Amino acid sequence: MARRSDEPNPEEGKVLSPEELDIADDEHVTEIDEGRYVVSSDVRTDDSYGNQIPSDSASDPSESSSGNPPEPEFTDANVHQWLAEQMADSNARYGFDVTAKFDGEVDQQQLVSNDIVTVFESFMLWYGRQMDGSTAVEDVLGILLSESNVPVRYPPGAVRELVKSTQLSPDDSIADLLHAVEDDDGVQF
Known part of the structure; x- marks a missing residue:
């Protein structure tokens, strides 16, 4: 039997309504640019940190209808705790993670190693380089040690x-x- 041209084709599927086409609020969709989306069939993509969340994970009923998790609270204690955990999880025996301010400029340095001398030397060289760009690092370190109240x-x-x-x-x-x-x-x- 021949199909008439005004009959729907079962192979084409059903016709979607405008509401069904609006995918912006779907937890499996992330808009990457205006009119461009990433759609996942089994992974929630609405994590504000860019991490994918398995769609079968339990949702907290207290969360808003958009499914966004609460923003983490960034406090000194939380940041220090996170850094301590990262350092503890390292396979190295020694290490440091420092944020320092030198003449208004902030610089950070991190190093882990199984060699205690390497860690100490790297820290001292980094610190010495931050003091004065026109003075040799070994001179800066000598001045700092000689001027400190710590006997060497x-x-x-x-x-x-x-x-x-x-x-x-x-x-x-x-x-x-x-x-x-x-x-x-x-x-x-």
Whole structure:
């Protein structure tokens, strides 16, 4: 039997109403540009953080009808807790995560490593670079250590290497050592 031209074609499906075509409020749809959408058949895309939420996850009846989760509260305590958890989850034995302000500029640095010396050295170099761009980092660090109220104890091997670097002999005096150090513009351990 032949189909008349005014009869609906069952292969074409039903005709959608304008309300059925409005997909902007659907939890499986995210508008990426005006008139452009991402549609997922099994994943909610309405998470405000861009994370996909499985559609079978239980919805809280107290949520608004749009399904948006409440905005997280950003407090110092929450941020510090999150950073602590991130550091604890690291597989490294040592690390730091610092936000610092230098002359009005804010800079951040993070490092994790299994080598404690690498972590300390990286932190010190980063900090020294933030102080003064015209002064060498080793000079900045020396000034900071010498001006601080923290006494620094150097191992005897470091002092021995210092004396060797001056080309002095055991017959030379402490005055000779001081003179050699002053001529070199400081001591490098």
